Amino acid sequence: AQTVTQSQPEMSVQEAETVTLSCTYDTSESDYYLFWYKQPPSRQMILVIRQEAYKQQNATENRFSVNFQKAAKSFSLKISDSQLGDAAMYFCAYRSPYSSGSARQLTFGSGTQLTVLP
């Protein structure tokens, strides 16, 4: 079974600065899908960015970008020009390419609570 590890339970960043959240995963599969979700105090899960493992180019969505290192099984999230609204819990998630049994699920890390300081 795949596992996802977020080793930083809490992080803080000054407004307008850049912060990087870490995520590593364990898998024997060669193709898969990786996600970063944001969960603000409302508890709604919001997709931040996603990446397909066969694509070498790192995904980017406005101020959010990833550093995908397939060999190292690392998928870090960089938030540039941090804003107060970025404060939330951030989850990294993995999805297998297969569609049988438990491979269908999203497997989540334990989350990183990001605080943005004014």
Place this chain on the structure above:
Amino acid sequence: DGGITQSPKYLFRKEGQNVTLSCEQNLNHDAMYWYRQDPGQGLRLIYYSQIVNDFQKGDIAEGYSVSREKKESFPLTVTSAQKNPTAFYLCATSRTRFDWYFGQGTRLTVV
């Protein structure tokens, strides 16, 4: 608007009671999931269903039951056998491996 509706938003359960959490979707997705969220543990899969009248246990199914009688609905029952039910419960659907959608969750508290 298409989406997932979970109700109620807050639910209180007495010891020994069964309670049912509702999840309804109008996205026409086949796949539906129930996750449990505890502090410091991320989200863990309770049950999932790929098609009407079929569902499978996830990683922490003990003390829970589900049904899938309609494509739109995937209710979760927390039974008295679940010893520590206080948690936040999220319902999700997926259209493809890459597209996932989440409800707004139900906070269950044992009183």
